[in-house]
Amino acid sequence: MTDRRRRSDTPSAAALPDREVRDVQRRLLDHLKHGIGKDAGDATPHDWYMVTARTVRDLLVETWIDSLRQADHSDAKRIYYLSLEFLIGRSLKANVLSTGVLDVTCAALAVLGQDLDAIAEQEPEAALGNGGLGRLAACFIDSMATVGIPGMGYGIHYHHGMFGQVIENGEQREMPENWLARGNPWEFARPEVAYPIRFGGHTVEYRDQDGRPRRHWEGGEEVIATAYDLPIPGFGAWTVNNIRLWDAKASKGFDLARFNRGDYIEAVREASASETIAQVLYPDDSTSQGKELRFKQEYFFAAASLRDILRRFLKRHGDLARLPEKVAVQLNDTHPSVAVPELMRLLMDEHRLPWGEAWEICVGTFAYTNHTLLPEALETWPVALFERLLPRHLEIIYEINARFLDDVRHRFPGEHDLARRVSLIAEEPEKRVRMAHLAFVGSHKVNGVARLHTDLMRAGIFSDLHRLFPDRIVNRTNGITPRRWLNQANPGLSGLITARIGEAWKTDLERLRELMPLAEEEGFRAAVMAEKREAKERLSRWLAHRISGPLDPSSLFDVQVKRIHEYKRQLLNVLHVIHRYNRLWAGDDVAPRTVLIAGKAAPGYAMAKAIIRLINDVADVINRDPATRDALKLVFVPDYNVSVAERIMPAADLSQQISTAGTEASGTGNMKLALNGALTIGTRDGANIEIAEEVGEENLFFFGLSAGDVERMTREGYDPKVFVASNPALARVLDMISDGYFSPSDPGRHRPIIESLTSGGDRYMLCADFAAYLEAQDKAERLFVDDPDDWTRRSILTIARMGKFSADGVVMDYAREIWGVQPTHPAGALHVA
Known part of the structure; x- marks a missing residue:
């Protein structure tokens, strides 16, 4: 087959050379015959997916091997991205587009x-992540390849990804999501890459041949970490x-002796217990067993990854002092x-380096990305768990802490409380290791998002x-890949943009600024408006199979899609929906609106689950009410994932980003929706x-308290009842929920939610x-209804000015300022005729 991997201007299908089409056809049939064992007449739809994926994978492998060879030959610094989540989504369309073989x-x-x-x-959803953190990791691996940075992501080969969500009687139910049940054609098993990972046991002190004291970790149980590789192409498949x-x-495998004695359960118990580590993404940590499994997962993948990184480094370099020069983690x-x-x-224990040299290497190698401002979300683990499962690591953490606090006391004599606050060990109410402090002290850079x-x-x-450490914290605002979130997710709009300004924007998002003059063109606005209408109709057809009742594509599509959490304030959204419902019943002139959540x-977050139940109860009443259902729809879309996001985001008119100020680290859904032309209502x-x-602030609808306001009101004493008493509309909405208007069969069902907003203190200041x-909602509605042409103009300007939020540019900032590497392909240098 002719190499089309680096062609970005693929011709129309009619203009394709017959030999290229025949070559791909031959590859497809060859995989069908020799890989599936069927001919075309017997192939199922899933068979066709498998053979198409393997055909595209063949192209990836050629460039993948070239990329590895080139990185080895150049002795380039390698970047290793350790993440418990990689929210990859589906790969077939993404890889077809990246390799340039779509037509x-x-x-x-x-x-x-x-x-x-x-x-x-x-294709099943590769649900190896939960939300923004996992999707950011996937975007970064894509961008690293696109800009030419050799590197790898490291994670866990979860057999069951993020749970499948079904809604039964308005409640979330978690279902196993066995995305590997029929195999994954994109992955390569590497059984030869295997490392024993220890848990438990004890440490032994001894003296080496030079008489120096050493520590050795032994005993306990071992689990074997084995590798699976997923190739991730950059756009154009350069890398x-x-x-x-x-x-x-x-x-230890199957115990035949026990099996022969009839003890069938015990014969496989150890194997089954070991393999649970990779079974489920985010086990429910509301139980002690779930907490321990989560702790084991974190060490398991971190330890295997470091063993692999050192093995790769030592193949070429004998001096571990050069690790920060050649490796960034x-x-x-x-x-x-x-x-x-x-x-x-x-x-120290395996390579016999002294403490000072080992610590310098460690800090020079690691960098840490923080993703939360919520103190309760800063991970801590009980010292007792470390003592039982990772005793040697606890000794090392204590030593890191002792040396660190000695330095603090030396630099700030008399400030005894400072040492307590920065200690890696929290003493009360129980001794716990502060993992964020550990990452901060052990890294040379710490970045916010x-x-x-x-x-x-x-x-x-x-x-x-x-x-x-006044120079340690730096900012790197998050970014998203435009290939997935505009080129792939919104092909109609993407094609319209490309037809007017060319393809360069796909790897240089700042080129979208060339759209700005087009925002003043009536014809272009009409074309963008038509594409938005088509996206809304497409989403409506898809949702028709999942919810009852049609949606009105001419209504304002008001979208909030993200992990359910109190600080993200889906509840505030629902309060507004109920208020609109009341206005409709009062005869107010309220424009048609479709609210999608x-x-x-x-699984263990009771309040978040209660909010989902409230959303569905409210939707059940409003959507059935003949007096309002033509003007207001509330839809909870179940089982949100990357593929569902790719359907919703092109159709959104209004993007809800309404977290309490000072609680959301960054957000990337806000970027994806804006890149698809949604206007933002937010804090x-x-x-x-x-x-x-x-x-341009004139193209958003900001409202509410600032982070400073929230901090001040919290400090001075915030009383939500004051705001309820002064706002009859809010009081009425809360009373309707509390009195069971939306849950007549169980009137008290939602009272705990209302209590959290009133007597519970309303922590997130709804x-x-x-x-x-x-x-702000009324302002957005007036613009959408009274001047749709101006709405579209603002939408185009929003798209045009989103260049800063390309993951390509963010990754290049990481490369230069945190990792110390120079990308092979600067942004905008990938365009080939």
Whole structure:
């Protein structure tokens, strides 16, 4: 087959050379015959997915091997991204687009009576993540390959990804999501890459041949980490990187003697217990067993990854002092923080380096990305758990802490409380290891993911550590890949943009600024408006199979899609919906609106699940009411994932980013929706502020308290009842929920939610922001209804000014300022005729 991987201007199918179409057709049939064992007449839709994926994978492998060879030959510094989540989504369409074989693949399949879009629907969701953190990791691996940075992601080969969400009687139910049940054609098993990972046991002190004291960890149980590789191509397939996922295998297999004695359960118990480590993403940690499994997962993947990194480094370099020169390890949140004591253990216990040299290597190698401002979300683990499962690591953590606190006391004599606050060990109410502190002290750079978030890190959760290390905290505002979130998710709009300004925007998002003059063109506005209408109709057809009742594509599509959490304030959205319902009943002139909410609640998060139940109860009443259902629809879209997001985001008119100011680290859903032309209604939180600076504050609908207001009101004593008493509309909405209007069969069902907003203190200040939120919603509605042409003009300007939020540019900033590497392909240099 002619190499089309680096062609970005693929011709129409009619213009394709017959030999290219025939070659792809031959490859498809060859995989069908020799890989599936069928001929075309017997192939199922899933068979066609498997053979199409393997055909595209063949192209990836060629470039992948070239990329690895080139990186080895150049001895380039490698970047390793450790993340407990990689929210990859489906791969077929993404890889077809990246390799530049869309047209030829479609044409070859058409000859065989098949359709690529229908085949792509057969692919299960690679649900290896939960939300923004996991999707950020996936975007970064894509961007690293696109800009030419050799590197790998490391995670866990979960057999069951993020749970499947079904709604039964309005409640979330979690279902196993066995995405590997029929195999994964994109992955390569690497059984030869296997490392024993120890849990438990004890440490032994001895003296080496030079008489120096040493420590050795032994005993306990071992689990074998085995590797699976997923190739991730950059756009244009210049470079292919990969994500290496670790599966867990028992170190001891089937116990035949016990089996022969009839003890069948015990014969496989050890193997089954070992392999649970890789079974489920985010086990329910509301139980002690769930907590222990989560702890084991974090160490398992961090330890296997570091062993693999050192093996690769030592193949070419004998001097471990050069590790920071040739290796950068990015810790994506606190989940891999245990890598800090693990690297120290490897360097000291296995490679015999002295403490000072090992610590210098460790700090020079690691960098840490913080993703939360909520103190309760900063991960801590009981010292007792470390004592039982990782005794050597606890010794190392204690030593890190002792040396660190000695330095603090030396630099700040007399400030005894400072040492307590920055200690890696929290003493009360029980001894716990502060994993964020461990990552901070063990890294040379710590970054926030939006400017406000970073400022609040310096002033808030890490203020003491910032005082000790004033140059360590830096900002790197998050980004998204335009290939997935515009080119793939919204092909109609993408094609319209490309037709007017060319393809360069796909790898240089700043080129979208060339759209700005087109915002003043009536014809272009009409074309964009038509594409939005088509996206809304497409989403409506898809949802028709999942919900009862049609949607009105001419209504304002008001969208909030993200993990369900109190601070993200889906509840504030629902309060507004009920208020609109009341206005409709009062005869007010309220424009048609479709409110779409999607997201999953953590299995053990009772309040988040209660909010989902309320959303569905409210929807059940409103959507059935003949007096209002034509003007207001509330839809909870179940089982939100990447593929569902790709359907919803192109159709959104209004993007709800309404977290309490000072709680959202950044957000990336806000970026994806804006890139697809949705206007934002939101608080001055996370990356909303920087989006406004780019697209123009006049093109957003800001409302509510600032982070400073929230801090001041909390300090002075916030009383939500004051705001309820002064706002009859809010009081009425709360009374309706509390009195069971939306749950007549169980009137008290939602009272705990109302109590959390009133007597419970309303921690996230919904009552304080309610009036301002309504005002902003009314302002957005007036613009949408009274001047749709101006709405579209603002939408185009929003798209045009989103260049700052490309993951490509963010990754290049990481490369230069945190990792110390130079990308092979600068942004905008990938365009080939």
